[in-house]
Amino acid sequence: QVQLVESGGGLVQAGGSLRLSCAASGRTFSRYAMGWFRQAPGKEREFVAAISWSGGITDYADSVKGRFTISRDNAKNTVYLQMISLTTEDTAVYYCPAEGRWYGLGSSSLEEYRYWGEGSRSTVSS
DSSP states (O other), X not given: OOOEEEEOOOEEETTOXXXXXXXXXXXXXXXXXXXXXXXXXXXXXXXXXEEOTXXXXXXXXXXXXXXXXXXXXXXXXXXXXXXXXXXXXXXXXXXXXXXEEETOOOOSOGGGEEEOOOOEEEEEEO
């Protein structure tokens, strides 16, 4: 069982940056691949980035490649999403789920994730 709490969202101007954090509880956090998903108003939840359990493999949606960076610190039970060059299209609630199995590589499929937090809202103004 993993409990997740996202933080770091807020209001930023276009072109700015934000760093999201996701704090996890539980002694098995380091065994889970983690992802970041987002849901904009009126849209479906979509994949943003994923990182393997070890941190050695990452994956990104095409829309954020080169602008977003996912990382993890297993000693701190925390996953991060560094976002730069933000646009209004990045406005959304951001979630950091954990996969439903141990030692995964990080999936872009929402169905592979079992544990979800409440999300952190990020708003980019023009």
